[in-house]
Amino acid sequence: MVDEVNPFESLQEQIDDAAEYLDADEGMIDRLKQPERVLETTLSVEMDDGSIETFRAYRSEFNGDRGPYKGGIRYHPGVNRAEVKALSGWMVYKCAAVDIPYGGGKGGIEIDPSEYSESELERITRTFATELRPLIGEDKDIPAPDVNTGQREMDWIKDTYETLEDTTEPGVVTGKSLDNGGSKGRVEATGRSVSITAREAFEYLDRDISEATVAVQGYGNAGSIGARLIEDQGADVVAVSDSSGAVYDPDGLDARAVKEHKSETGSVVGYEGASRQLTNEELLTLDVDILVPAALENAIDADLAEDVSADVIIEAANGPLTPDADDVLADRDVYVVPDILANAGGVTVSYFEWVQNRQRFGWTEQRVNEELERLVTDAFDAMTTAYEERGTPNFRTAMYTVSIQRVLDAAEKSGLFP
Numbered sequence: 257m258v259d260e261v262n263p264f265e266s267l268q269e270q271i272d273d274a275a276e277y278l279d280a281d282e283g284m285i286d287r288l289k290q291p292e293r294v295l296e297t298t299l300s301v302e303m304d305d306g307s308i309e310t311f312r313a314y315r316s317e318f319n320g321d322r323g324p325y326k327g328g329i330r331y332h333p334g335v336n337r338a339e340v341k342a343l344s345g346w347m348v349y350k351c352a353a354v355d356i357p358y359g360g361g362k363g364g365i366e367i368d369p370s371e372y373s374e375s376e377l378e379r380i381t382r383t384f385a386t387e388l389r390p391l392i393g394e395d396k397d398i399p400a401p402d403v404n405t406g407q408r409e410m411d412w413i414k415d416t417y418e419t420l421e422d423t424t425e426p427g428v429v430t431g432k433s434l435d436n437g438g439s440k441g442r443v444e445a446t447g448r449s450v451s452i453t454a455r456e457a458f459e460y461l462d463r464d465i466s467e468a469t470v471a472v473q474g475y476g477n478a479g480s481i482g483a484r485l486i487e488d489q490g491a492d493v494v495a496v497s498d499s500s501g502a503v504y505d506p507d508g509l510d511a512r513a514v515k516e517h518k519s520e521t522g523s524v525v526g527y528e529g530a531s532r533q534l535t536n537e538e539l540l541t542l543d544v545d546i547l548v549p550a551a552l553e554n555a556i557d558a559d560l561a562e563d564v565s566a567d568v569i570i571e572a573a574n575g576p577l578t579p580d581a582d583d584v585l586a587d588r589d590v591y592v593v594p595d596i597l598a599n600a601g602g603v604t605v606s607y608f609e610w611v612q613n614r615q616r617f618g619w620t621e622q623r624v625n626e627e628l629e630r631l632v633t634d635a636f637d638a639m640t641t642a643y644e645e646r647g648t649p650n651f652r653t654a655m656y657t658v659s660i661q662r663v664l665d666a667a668e669k670s671g672l673f674p
């Protein structure tokens with residue numbers, strides 16, 4: 257990872273790059289480059305042995321022009337203020353890309369959750385939810401899962417909020433378990449948009465995805481399901497990795513079997529169907545057709561980008577390429593489907609979950625997946641149209657021009673600046 261690149265500065269650079277193609281007031285663009293507010297707090301929590309431990313925690317509300325703030329909660333030792341600000345900004349432009357009525361937010365706790373028991377994690381999460389209570393609500397700010405959080409944490413947050421508020425408000429968080437008001441298809445949704453956008457990119461380039469080879473960095477929710485759904489289109493997933501290393505087989509791994517192995521042993525490493533192990537760096541530069549970074553920010557910098565051999569990159573992770581890497585890849589004609597579209601399936605089905613919660617009416621999985629397909633392919637078309645008509649250097653800048661214009665239109669038409 258390239259730690260010295262500040263993801264918040266990357267976000268601002270991405271906005272500036274797109275603004276060059278828009279006829280927008282400079283002040284309006286500056287307004288879209290800063291969060292509206294950031295909560296930074298310390299959680300003090302009792303451990304199982306009776307000691308007290310403290311944790312830094314954050315929630316950034318970036319922009320609410322198009323609707324309530326929306327975005328996940330991350331548990332990771334690398335969480336910090338700049339990262340959370342960047343992630344919340346990316347949410348704004350992601351929700352606008354798929355045209356769902358949300359702004360952007362993101363939160364996190366600086367913690368390695370693998371070092372804590374389930375009961376400690378529950379107390380940590382409930383303490384965070386208590387701190388978040390004044391900010392969140394189904395019309396205000398709606399958290400969801402991100403790295404190292406999932407249904408369990410969302411259920412705890414919902415329960416804490418509803419208890420403190422003495423209400424029933426399932427739409428206060430999304431990504432909940434089905435038993436607690438979650439949506440069918442939410443667990444698979446991020447991987448599903450990864451696979452839909454891979455298919456669309458191959459169609460756009462007039463290539464056959466069933467002939468493609470694929471490497472996936474990160475084998476959690478986004479990466480493992482993305483791999484499985486791309487494999488279902490006939491492609492060969494030849495390499496996958498997690499934080500312990502990578503496994504490789506030129507004839508193709510079995511994405512489901514690797515996931516089972518990881519669930520049983522904690523890592524993809526040691527999967528017996530692989531012909532050999534690789535480092536994460538070797539995986540990122542493998543000679544494959546599709547590369548799917550699905551771990552964390554800054555996985556590929558300009559130097560590494562020179563050695564990337566894939567033709568198409570589908571950004572399942574948020575912010576996996578530095579802006580300099582983007583420039584190198586555009587010069588080398590590597591197509592990058594940007595995070596704000598490729599992984600937008602997660603927040604899109606979160607939106608469907610929120611709609612179902614408000615309607616008190618559950619949708620079938622078929623309906624969820626059809627609506628997801630429609631919103632993601634519409635966004636892909638809007639991106640490629642902007643790419644061709646505006647002549648942007650890459651898909652990312654094209655997608656940002658579409659998203660920023662939508663946010664600007666909402667702000668202007670609401671009479672924000674009479």
Ligand SMILES: NC(=O)C1=CN([C@@H]2O[C@H](COP(=O)(O)OP(=O)(O)OC[C@H]3O[C@@H](n4cnc5c(N)ncnc54)[C@H](OP(=O)(O)O)[C@@H]3O)[C@@H](O)[C@H]2O)C=CC1
Binds near residue numbers: 473497572
């Ligand atoms: N979950 C969601 O709905 C969404 C997630 N995303 C983004 O997708 C990315 C992954 O999130 P998600 O799948 O939810 O998270 P998970 O926690 O489910 O998985 C993260 C995966 O990344 C791996 N990883 C972490 N560090 C490295 C590293 N240095 N090298 C290789 N692999 C690494 C982890 O390995 P290990 O298992 O060993 O810890 C794990 O397999 C993030 O950028 C997130 O913001 C975007 C949209 C929605």
Ligand SMILES: O=C(O)CCC(=O)C(=O)O
Binds near residue numbers: 328400430599602604
């Ligand atoms: O489902 C959501 O609301 C947000 C998911 C998320 O954090 C993301 O898209 O990065």
